[in-house]
Amino acid sequence: xxxxxxxxxxxxxxLHVLAAVAxxxxxxxxxxxxxxxxxxxxxRLAAGNYVPFVVWFNFVAxxxxxxxxxxxxxxxxxxxxxxxxIAVATAVIFAVLAVHISTGGAFEARTVGAMTLRTGVWxxxxxxxxxxxxxxx
Numbered sequence: 001x002x003x004x005x006x007x008x009x010x011x012x013x014x015l016h017v018l019a020a021v022a023x024x025x026x027x028x029x030x031x032x033x034x035x036x037x038x039x040x041x042x043x044r045l046a047a048g049n050y051v052p053f054v055v056w057f058n059f060v061a062x063x064x065x066x067x068x069x070x071x072x073x074x075x076x077x078x079x080x081x082x083x084x085x086i087a088v089a090t091a092v093i094f095a096v097l098a099v100h101i102s103t104g105g106a107f108e109a110r111t112v113g114a115m116t117l118r119t120g121v122w123x124x125x126x127x128x129x130x131x132x133x134x135x136x137x
Contacts, residue, residue, distance in 0.1 A: 012075065015132055018125050019072035022083075025121065026065030033059030049106035054115065057093045061086060072129060080129035087126035090119050 035043040036055050047055075064086055071079020094115045101107050 011132070014128060015072050015075055018128060019069045019079075021121065022065050022072060022125060023069035025118070026062045026069060029058045029062030029065060031062075033062060048108045051097060051100060051105065051107050051111055053100075054093060054097055054111055057089075058114075058118070061089065068125075072125070075133060077133055080126070080133040083122065083126040083129040087119070087122040090115070090122050094119050 033055050036047045036050060037059055044050075064082065068079055068082040068086060071082055073079075097107070097111070097115055101112075
């Protein structure tokens, strides 16, 4: 396990960049998830074999992403804690998706790609936030 981060982890600029990434991810998640869940039928059909629990998670998590963005921008510990919670929750949903797929559930390959990206991005954000906002020294 990596326990140290180079000095740039404490950089306010890096945290602001990560906050911007989180905000964009959040807005995109709320918009795209909302289109599939509440939008016109053609949006649902265009989504193909979407996995409802993944879409619901990503929609709801989008609001948490935006809240985390505020916490990261303000350099708060709660922003770091929320980022860690998002990373863990995303990894758990990804694991549940893997079980769904392995048991023959319908899915879209792009969902696997999107969850890989989301999990990776949030692991990086959570790591940098933890190192930059919660570690002493």
